[in-house]
Amino acid sequence: MLPVLAGLGYALSYSLGLTGLLSKGITFEYWQKALTSQSLWASFLYSLSIGLVSVFISLCFAVSMALSWNKSIQQGRLSYFIFLPLCFPATVMAFVVLQWLSPSGWFSRIAFELGFIHSLNDFPNVVRDFYGIGIIFCSVLLITPFFTILMSNIYRNENLLHLENLSKTLGASTSETLRRVTLPILFQKSKMTLLLFVIFVMGSYEVPLILGRQYPQMVSVAIVQKIQKFNLNDIPLGFAMSVLYVILVVLVLIVFGKPSRKYLKPHFK
């Protein structure tokens, strides 16, 4: 905690004009600028939306796979393949997505060969686009295997198969069992991890650096760009943004309590 507090102290004093190249004594000017800056809030909201959408899509895929292939994920050969995407660092996955989805990428070439497009420009802009489709696609590829394993472990540890059979014996249909037994338990047990992943995606740096655009920017990229810019007036603003981001994340941690990694914990014997 000490290094984080020391770092925060420096960032806060820089953003209040107490230190740094343009330091003129205490001023709230940069904080006022930061809090009224449209691009800052756009950046936070954009990052939050990307995080929420990525986690939601991953969750849908992960729950479907965990429920359909639960046995194969736990024991069969599929158990090795489900882990394979976890070997990909975010940088590598972002590079792969760029090579697939860019206008001169592999999918664009296939679309050209099949006659769907007639030039590079005809291919839809899905990387470095306004809606962050490339970032979401990459985040989904990175997160889904993790969620699948998480859901599969919850399914096994909470003995959901037994509960599902019990529910059906008591007269519930398959869809009722899914809606009223399986999904609520899976969600209840994983909600903290899901929230943490929203924060992870919000704070991701490598993926938006490769697949994002200048506006709107993900929060990490925006902070780094503000601090590394040649415009010295932007540096205190960047530090104010970083302090705001840290406060936001710590607040979430305090409000929602200790995240449980029970279902991913190793068992030492």
Place this chain on the structure above:
Amino acid sequence: MMSKILKYSFVLAVVFPLVFLLGLSLAQQWQFPEVLPQQWTLQHWGNSLFQQGDILKSLFLSLGLSLSLAGTVSVFAFFMSKHIAYSKHRQLYMRFTLVPYILSPVVLAVIFQYYFTVANLSGNFIGVLIAQLFFALPFGIVIFNNFWNEHLKSIEQLSFTLGASSRQSLLKVILPLSKPAIVLCFFQSFLVSWFEYGLTQFIGLGKVKTLTVMVFSFINEANVFYAALACILLILPPIVLLYMNKKILILAR
């Protein structure tokens, strides 16, 4: 039948990025709209591994950095986690350990950078190692937290009752029992460092050229063939770890 088709499609989708990267690293010329490269070559691999040696240097630098971090984290986390686990304020300390872990590494790098510049630690190996330690040590403590329990505490107390000194108890009782936890912590810290880019780039000022930094510099140069080659080298160690133990991978993400 449908389920089998879906399973095979899934396996294909999972393996395809690896095959794609391998193909790209072996390509020499690949102009639009060709679906497959027009020319194949082993030249990039030969150049990288035997002639120019930039990628090879980065590989060894990344290995050195990740192994040093993994070793340091394993030792420090082992002792610190014991004190935390048996402390009255265990819950509070454990919450603190999650703060750097949850914050974006690059945001941490931004707020640390001043101190690293003042201490002359920016742009060198030791600086990056220390910066990664701030991020990975709490992670190591989280891993060990599950290991220290009442059962282990009673075994340790039993060894004292039977006349063992603190040193003997540590070396002959606790360490042999903690081998799986230490191995897990070592490999997970290794992967945290191995996957890291933002913090390394920011504190290393681009001078500490790990493999992830190299991938970015190849992407910026639009040198996709060498970027793919560096990506393959980045994926290989985690795949080896996957073969050794699946659990090692899951907590590192």
